[in-house]
Amino acid sequence: CSALNGTASMSPDPADQEETMEAIFESVLEHIPSPGMDPNGTLQFQPALLDYNDYVGRIGIGRIARGTIHANSMVSICRLDGSVKQFRITKLFGFHGLRRIEVESAGAGDIVAIAGLPDINVGETVCEIGKEEALPILRIDEPTLKMTFLTNTSPFAGQEGKHVTASKIDERLYKEIQRDVSLKVERVGTAEEWIVSGRGELHLSILLENMRREGFELQVSKPQVIIREIDGVDCEPYEYVQIEAPEDCVGSVIEAMGNRKGQLQNMVHNDAGQVRLIYDVPSRSLIGFMTDFLTMTKGYGILNHTFSEYRPMERGTLGSRTNGALVSMENGKATTYALMALEDRGVMFIEPGTPVYEGMLVGENNKDLDLAVNVVKTKQLTNNRSAGKDNTVVLKKPRQITLEYALEYIDEDELVEITPVSVRLRKKILDTNERKKYDKRKRNEQ
Known part of the structure; x- marks a missing residue:
């Protein structure tokens, strides 16, 4: 059988392959029964x-x-x-x-x-009218994850998107809830902010990717699980997780899931050198885990999860980012000279010539604190120093920021700026001095 060539045969011998898909069609008619429903009954x-x-x-x-x-x-x-x-x-x-x-x-x-x-x-x-007989009601899973959608307020707002106003975004979200029964949209605060609830990161990221391709420009916050109060107790959603990973990577996966409060339910080895792990995990532990999981398993791991139930909430922070960010403190275009000096500080998200603005995340710090950096700094030219000497500098390849990675990566005080052309990470408070004052007040309150 070859879907690519459009051929199928009942014989495994390539020489006996037919030139049509008739074998599959005949097999469907022979082995799959008709619906067996009454066409003459009431509707x-x-x-x-x-x-x-x-x-x-x-x-x-x-x-x-x-x-x-x-x-x-x-x-x-x-x-x-x-x-x-x-x-x-x-x-x-x-x-x-x-x-x-x-x-x-x-x-x-x-x-x-x-x-x-x-x-x-x-x-x-x-x-039919007068012959009402209801079928059993279909159970629809309630949303377990929510995000805040906002109009774009960055210095680059309106430069890359076609639909940038609050009215356009509101109209698009209204149309989406007409066709997606599991999506909930709630308008909060100002007219330029919505809380959108869905059944997981994938559900919401598909909506964002579709909006991006349609020309929309917006910002979104870090995904958060939906907490419910059941019998006076705060409860959070739990997930049934099934993982398949190579044997030599299982130790790292088990350690990572343990750190995220995952409870191992079963572990099965197969003859192909793969191990299947069954876990019971709080949903918020899985936010941002997929990228780390693929790194741990070298891209060979498979992770599937589905909603299980609500249980009393685990205290503490689960699965938060351990590294700080490199945050731009100036507006302009990144230079080779500045990026070369910052390479030892961490991993960059941008390359020379990338437009940046104050408060934009340009890289990941090696340490656990955020660091304000100047990526638009140029070399001071003198008689003995010329710009031409930078032409031979080879920088490390920057980390590619995809929409899925951005949603997993950001912290509570950050946003993802989404346009048809770019996906950028930024701080909620762009001004460096204002951000320092806010962080200081927050530490004093604790």
Whole structure:
């Protein structure tokens, strides 16, 4: 079988390979049974996904469990709160491959999309009028992680993005919650700040990457787990974690998970030299762990995790960054001369010629404290010193800052600046002197 060449055969011999995928098609027909649903019964349709269209509004996507559904017909919907409401199906879509096509009717077993009810939700049941019979409600996982979205306030605001205003961001987030039932958006404080809650770092980073590609420019804070009060006790989400790693890397992984309050549930060795580890871990311990995990396992590790339950909160800081940051104290463009002098201080995030501003993170400090540095400093030219002598300087390759890495890396007092062109790290307080005063007040309060 070769998906690349579009061929499949029942024989493992390459010489007997057919030139079509007919073998797979015939196997599907032979071994996979039909849905076995009643096309003549009363209608039952339950949306499992949502979508949104500017012309028809919210769209419910799911499989018809029973009966037949028709476009432009009046139907009832059994709501999540037990009430029943009637509405007209204005549009009915079927699916042909990856394309969505408009149809007049569809029967039991078909996957369709319907429009006509502006607030249709996942788990509700569409039925014939007078014959309402609700299907079991689908359980939707509640958000476990939240981030603050803000309009871009950096000195580079508006230079690289197409959509930069609060109204544009608000409109985009509203459209997203119409199609993503697990996403929650809450407007707080000023009109330029939103708390967006999702089911994990990946969920929120996909939204940010999509917005970035659409031309949006914004800032986001460090991801935080959602704390709930259960029976008067603060509780945090826990994750079921499954790790597969090479045997020679297992020691480092176990040590790292132990430091993050992970409880080892099981460990299994296989013949391929891989070890499977099962852990029970607080969700906040996994924030920022993926990059370290890939480094520990040299890129061969696989980590999967899913929400388990809420439990009493672990006290203390889990999985926080151990190194400080190198923070620019000037505006301008980074120079080779300045970066060469700072190489021994840590790992740089920028290269010569990169535009920087005061308060922007330009590297990681070797020590655990933040350090304000001047990366735009130029050589003082004299009769005996010329700029040409810097041409032979070879600097270490800077660390590439991706969106996923940035979300994992930042601390509580930092933000990620996201534009269609760049991903930058910055301090919430850009002014160096104001930041020092704030840090001093914070230490005195402790």
